[in-house]
Amino acid sequence: MIIVFKPEATDKHIERVVERLKEIGMTPHLSRGVARTILGAIGDERLLEEHPLDAFEGIERIIPILKPYKLASREFKNDDTVVDVDGVKVGGETFTVMAGPCAVESEEQVLRIAHFLKERGVRIMRGGAFKPRTSPYAFQGLGLEGLKLLSKVRSETGLKIVTEVLDAQNADLVAQHVDILQIGARNMQNFELLKKCGRLRRPVLLKRGMSSTIQELFLAAEYILMEGNHDVILCERGIKTFETFTRNTLDISAVPIAKLESHLPIIVDPSHAAGFRAIIPALARTAVAAGADGIIVEVHYDPEKALCDGQQALRESDFDRLMDEVRRVAAVMGRTVQ
Numbered sequence: 358m359i360i361v362f363k364p365e366a367t368d369k370h371i372e373r374v375v376e377r378l379k380e381i382g383m384t385p386h387l388s389r390g391v392a393r394t395i396l397g398a399i400g401d402e403r404l405l406e407e408h409p410l411d412a413f414e415g416i417e418r419i420i421p422i423l424k425p426y427k428l429a430s431r432e433f434k435n436d437d438t439v440v441d442v443d444g445v446k447v448g449g450e451t452f453t454v455m456a457g458p459c460a461v462e463s464e465e466q467v468l469r470i471a472h473f474l475k476e477r478g479v480r481i482m483r484g485g486a487f488k489p490r491t492s493p494y495a496f497q498g499l500g501l502e503g504l505k506l507l508s509k510v511r512s513e514t515g516l517k518i519v520t521e522v523l524d525a526q527n528a529d530l531v532a533q534h535v536d537i538l539q540i541g542a543r544n545m546q547n548f549e550l551l552k553k554c555g556r557l558r559r560p561v562l563l564k565r566g567m568s569s570t571i572q573e574l575f576l577a578a579e580y581i582l583m584e585g586n587h588d589v590i591l592c593e594r595g596i597k598t599f600e601t602f603t604r605n606t607l608d609i610s611a612v613p614i615a616k617l618e619s620h621l622p623i624i625v626d627p628s629h630a631a632g633f634r635a636i637i638p639a640l641a642r643t644a645v646a647a648g649a650d651g652i653i654v655e656v657h658y659d660p661e662k663a664l665c666d667g668q669q670a671l672r673e674s675d676f677d678r679l680m681d682e683v684r685r686v687a688a689v690m691g692r693t694v695q
C-alpha cells in the first residue's frame with residue numbers, strides 16, 4: 358500500500374501513521390518527494406484491512422501497489438532516484454561511465470589504469486578482487502590483497518571504486534574498502550547476499566542474472582530496498598539466448614522498461630554482453646540512446662596479458678574513441694558525461 362499525505366500534513370501526522378504501521382506489524386518506508394510525502398506500507402496488506410487508517414489525520418489517499426515489486430516501482434516513487442556515491446551522482450542529468458579492468462592484477466596495473474581513466478574524466482573505477490569464474494581453474498582474483506590495492510587507488514586518485522562482493526560473509530570487509538558493492542549476475546538471486554547488502558550503508562550495483570527476467574531483477578532489488586538501503590543501481594549485462602556470436606545478448610529493452618517501471622537508475626555493461634571488444638562502442642552508444650544512466654566497461658592497457666576477460670577489454674585508444682562517441686550521443690540526449 359502507498360499512503361499519500363496531504364501537502365499540509367505535519368511531521369507529527371506522519372509520525373503517528375508510521376508508529377501505527379509498526380504496531381500492526383507492517384514496515385513503513387518513507388519517501389519525501391518535492392510536493393508530497395509518501396509512505397510505503399510493506400507487509401501483509403490484510404493487516405490494513407483489519408486496522409484501517411481512516412481516523413488518522415493528514416492522509417489524503419491509500420492506494421494499493423499492484424506490482425509485485427513495491428519499493429522499486431514508480432508507483433511507490435515517481436521521481437528518479439539519484440544515487441550519491443560519496444559525492445558522485447549516478448542517475449539524473451548525468452551519464453556515468455564506470456570503467457576499469459575485469460580483475461585487479463597488481464598495484465602497477467590498477468594504478469596505471471586508474472590514472473589513465475582519471476585523466477579522461479572518469480569518476481568511478483571498476484575492478485574485481487573476488488572473481489566469480491565459470492571454471493574453478495581460472496584466475497579467482499587477488500582477494501583481500503586486491504581490495505587493499507583498490508583502497509590505495511581510491512585514496513591516491515580520489516576515484517570511487519566498484520567491486521564485486523561474492524558472499525554475505527565477506528560483505529563487511531568489501532564495504533570497508535570500496536564505494537559501491539557489486540552483486541554479480543550469478544548472485545542476483547543470492548537472497549542472503551541481497552539482504553546483507555541491504556543492511557550495509559553502501560550503494561549497490563545489482564547486475565541482472567543472465568537467465569533472469571526483468572521482473573526478477575526488480576524483485577532482487579526489492580530485497581535490498583526492504584532492508585532500508587535505497588541506493589540501488591540496476592545493470593543490464595546481457596542474457597542467455599540461442600545466439601552464439603556474442604557472449605550474451607544485450608537486452609536493450611531492459612533500459613526503457615526499467616525507466617517506465619522503476620525509479621532506480623539503470624546502467625548497461627556492454628563488455629559482458631558482447632564478449633569481444635569490436636562491438637562494445639556500438640552497444641555503449643545504444644545504451645546512451647536508450648536512456649541508460651551509464652555504462653560499466655572493461656579497459657586494459659595490455660589485453661593480451663590480462664588475467665581475465667582480455668578479449669573484451671578495450672585498449673586505451675578504443676576507450677578514447679568510445680568516450681568521444683558516448684559524449685556525442687549524450688549531447689543529443691541532453692546529458693553530460695562523467
Ligand code: PEP
Pocket residue numbers: 459485489521540541542543564594626629
Ligand atoms: C563483472 O562485472 O566482473 C562480472 C563478472 O560480470 P557479470 O556478473 O555480469 O558476469
Ligand code: MN
Pocket residue numbers: 459460629655665666
Ligand atoms: Mn569481466
